[in-house]
Amino acid sequence: MNASSDPAARAAPGRPRSRQAFEAVMSATETLLRAEGYRGLTMEGIAKAAGVGKPTLYRWWPNVPSIVMEVMKRQAEEEIADSDSGSVRSDLIRFIGGTCEKLSGPSGEIMSSLMAEAQLNPEFAAAFREEFISARRERLIAILRRGAARGELSEDADMEWLADLVYGPIWYRLLNGHAALDERFASSLAEAVLLNANKSAG
Amino acid sequence: MNASSDPAARAAPGRPRSRQAFEAVMSATETLLRAEGYRGLTMEGIAKAAGVGKPTLYRWWPNVPSIVMEVMKRQAEEEIADSDSGSVRSDLIRFIGGTCEKLSGPSGEIMSSLMAEAQLNPEFAAAFREEFISARRERLIAILRRGAARGELSEDADMEWLADLVYGPIWYRLLNGHAALDERFASSLAEAVLLNANKSAG
Amino acid sequence: MNASSDPAARAAPGRPRSRQAFEAVMSATETLLRAEGYRGLTMEGIAKAAGVGKPTLYRWWPNVPSIVMEVMKRQAEEEIADSDSGSVRSDLIRFIGGTCEKLSGPSGEIMSSLMAEAQLNPEFAAAFREEFISARRERLIAILRRGAARGELSEDADMEWLADLVYGPIWYRLLNGHAALDERFASSLAEAVLLNANKSAG
Amino acid sequence: MNASSDPAARAAPGRPRSRQAFEAVMSATETLLRAEGYRGLTMEGIAKAAGVGKPTLYRWWPNVPSIVMEVMKRQAEEEIADSDSGSVRSDLIRFIGGTCEKLSGPSGEIMSSLMAEAQLNPEFAAAFREEFISARRERLIAILRRGAARGELSEDADMEWLADLVYGPIWYRLLNGHAALDERFASSLAEAVLLNANKSAG
DNA sequence: ATGTAAGCGAGACGGTACGTCGTGTCTTGTT
DNA sequence: AACAAGACACGACGTACCGTCTCGCTTACAT
Incomplete structure (x- = not known):
């Protein structure tokens, strides 16, 4: 059995996704949620608060509720x-x-x-x-x-x-x-x- | 004592509210709802479709759902x-x-x-x-x-x-x-x- | 001869163009030109410096050079x-x-x-x-x-x-x-x- | 004193510049110029069309017009x-x-x-x-x-x-x-x- | 033959500006 | 005074490129 024959082990080409940016988005969203409520969330605001470019946000989530959903999912993982x-x-x-x-x-x-x-x-x-x-x-x-x-x-x-x-x-x-x-x-x-x-x- | 001294009966000064504009808003909203769905409704769009000025809209309703609610209420009056x-x-x-x-x-x-x-x-x-x-x-x-x-x-x-x-x-x-x-x-x-x-x- | 038959005298409907906004754009553009040069001009920057909304800019000019051209034309009017x-x-x-x-x-x-x-x-x-x-x-x-x-x-x-x-x-x-x-x-x-x-x- | 001590003659360590990538950039640029005109050229577009990484482009040319200039120079060499x-x-x-x-x-x-x-x-x-x-x-x-x-x-x-x-x-x-x-x-x-x-x- | 250093493709990253849309307010002249 | 029209300041939208970076992989010289 050869490790390189495992398709899951084949690295994707290109620079890998930044874990740091991901975490920054998650925690910025949580912070904004607490500070201004769901209504106050915008893609623009999250990007700015997370110190992340807007295109990075759109690369991984299509809209605000998708980001919030990911936050909620992470929070629910212990239960x-x-x-x-x-x-x-x-x-x-x-x-x-x-x-x-x-x-x-x-x-x-x-x-x-x-x-x-x-x-x-x-x-x-x-x-x-x-x-x-x-x-x-x-x-x-x-x-x-x-x-x-x-x-x-x-x-x-x-x-x-x-x-x-x-x-x-x-x-x-x-x-x-x-x-x-x-x-x-x-x-x-x-x-x-x-x-x-x-x-x-x- | 004459009728015009009754405060409730005193006509408001200036031009009274246009029933025509009201009806135009109602039916334009219904039409737009059918044509483009709720998501497609905007104050701007309703005003244009109804041939009504935006300030007129805002004078009577604060936002889109309030207009839609009025449409639904009128439709439900028979039942x-x-x-x-x-x-x-x-x-x-x-x-x-x-x-x-x-x-x-x-x-x-x-x-x-x-x-x-x-x-x-x-x-x-x-x-x-x-x-x-x-x-x-x-x-x-x-x-x-x-x-x-x-x-x-x-x-x-x-x-x-x-x-x-x-x-x-x-x-x-x-x-x-x-x-x-x-x-x-x-x-x-x-x-x-x-x-x-x-x-x-x- | 009837004044209202003069096409130029017929007022356009709606709120007229704001002379104030126009002047603000002109002078903001001049200022930015001096401060940062032509390359530094952007529609966004001019709008912000003039205290004017971007749509207002786009309503009257399609792009940066058109604004600059208008500035130059005004400057050249005396000569x-x-x-x-x-x-x-x-x-x-x-x-x-x-x-x-x-x-x-x-x-x-x-x-x-x-x-x-x-x-x-x-x-x-x-x-x-x-x-x-x-x-x-x-x-x-x-x-x-x-x-x-x-x-x-x-x-x-x-x-x-x-x-x-x-x-x-x-x-x-x-x-x-x-x-x-x-x-x-x-x-x-x-x-x-x-x-x-x-x-x-x- | 031997030849390899001459600094100009010492081969740079590491992989030498790829002539293949260079040619690909030149011909992709020519193609894009014909297809979309000068205005349609971007570093991103040239990189993609040439099948070349963006850093490779930036390693050799600082911007689009420099690439185009090189294309024109090559074309003019016969005259x-x-x-x-x-x-x-x-x-x-x-x-x-x-x-x-x-x-x-x-x-x-x-x-x-x-x-x-x-x-x-x-x-x-x-x-x-x-x-x-x-x-x-x-x-x-x-x-x-x-x-x-x-x-x-x-x-x-x-x-x-x-x-x-x-x-x-x-x-x-x-x-x-x-x-x-x-x-x-x-x-x-x-x-x-x-x-x-x-x-x-x- | 092997180490090591640079070139390579891919593509994610933080940014900036784009041009558009809708908001709610305002300013006209008209009715 | 209510109206139709529409200009206004604002701010978010989603996109396009920018120039930089981080990967894993060649390639080829220098040991």
Whole structure:
């Protein structure tokens, strides 16, 4: 086996991407987000704050929300843990509660801004839905499936529908701000999904 | 005492607001919406298409989404009918089904754009939530209250929570486009709200 | 006769062009020319120095040399006097000498830059040749014609050719800087044109 | 003492300059000149068309006009022949006529672009004037000197002034395009220089 | 034969200016 | 005083080149 035959090991021609510029963009974006909010972000402003040329920005991201999305993804990388407590109910409460808690903080406003951008910018929408919406749905559905396998909920429950039932009200409250994403809300959601998952059995 | 001394009746000095200009703005906006979509709308473009000066536009609306909101409100004025069929279940199905049907059409995209604007523009958000979100919630809650009064659902059901349970998934599907707002979905929502409204009785 | 029927008297609709902005651009350009030379001029820089928006600049001028040309034209407006001394020789010496003197100063560098731009930018070339090259040629030819009418030079002299004979060496020295545009040079040019104008008579 | 101790003879260490890259740049520049004109040339474009790295370009030429100048010099290398017909008049007509003919073709536009660059770029100006302007002047002056030696024109004629008298109108017509560089023009120039060279004798 | 130094292609980098677009305000004359 | 028209200051957009840099890879002389 020859190392040079590994296609992944073949170095790209030309000067490699500068890690330093990448990090500068990430941290400048975080800083600007805190200082001026999502609305205050512009490609121009990020470039200036990061000490980076505009073309460098456009080389790697097509627009502001894509940069913000990358920042959020990096921030979320630690939270991938997905514990299995042995009961769907407590798994659900933990998962939904964690989601609500996260979205109650500063990342809530950013997420709602990204959701807004996804409505206005179809090219961004695809990436956003893939990276954030679908990824989170799948984690929820994995929990539900584990419960179904254990017989805690009906085997023929419609997982996609249950995911809508959970994420729908969360996003609705986040986007409209008419009520808090608190623990009571999270446990109500958990109960609702269990109720619905077993209704055909009732 | 004569009529002109009544402050409310006193005609404003100078030329009164032109109804013609108002109508021109409304219909130009509708035309542009169909032709180029919400993203293509600008104050400048609307003014030109309506044959109206920009200051006139700014005199009556602060920004694009406010104009669009006015267009949508005018279009929705006929559908205010709220029939009472005598049963919560059928009232709910009719109401939710109607909402879903409406949002499956062209107004769905516009509504999601307005929701997006509300995230990005706090000044617009207040008006949007008042005019659209709250107004619809109240109609749904009226239906539920009628049912509670008839004993069809628990009297201590949390109406706000139930409204979240209905509108959450609707908006979630509208905004993410991952599944249709069809009749099956509408009736599932109706069942879910009934199930939840009576759970404490179980 | 009705005043409103005069097309020139009909006011253009809309806000009229701001004289203030125009003057600001002119004087900012002059200042920048002195401070940084022609090469340092940019549309962006002029806009900033004049306290004027870039679109305003582009509304009235398509590029930098057009602005500079307008500055030069304004500066040249006083020198239109064209005295008739009664003799072609002295008229020529005065005219050519004045031209050389002018081009020996700071406007010489600017004129050579404009000539350069005319080579590189065909759209500008037309305006430049019309405004500067042709205008000056015509004044020279008028002097020559006056001389021909007085019998001081041959009536069938080729005026265009004589103009080339005068302006050619002037521009050539200006553009290459290999020799001064001094009085001796000017009077040599005057003699050369007289010599050539009468050669067929010899 | 051996040959290798001679500094000029010591081969530079490392890889020598690639003749292949040099030729590629030359021919890519010619191609681009024909295809898009002088204005379309950029260092970036030439590098790409030649299949050469940008640093290689910058290693050998400081800017675009320097490359073009090298192209023109190579093209002109065959025409160095300078025949002596025995008469100044015919030598002049041949030389001026040849110059005009050459400048009437595609190289005329390129030469005027180089002259333009020389106005805008002082660093390039020196090289341009040395390589093109002075070189041509000296050839013309050599012809004139030959004539003076033969007594065909006054010995105290100012050669530099006569050179201006010839090249001035040529460049002036080339740069302004108001009249053709034809044979009539060339012979008029020749006559003018003879007339001026002998005027003191008259 | 081997080390080492320069030339090479590729292309990313920090910049600058470009020309355009939309914003919200203003200044006209007209109605 | 409200209107249509449109000029204005502002500022972000996305693009094009600039000239410099950092890579990995030749190439060819000097040991």
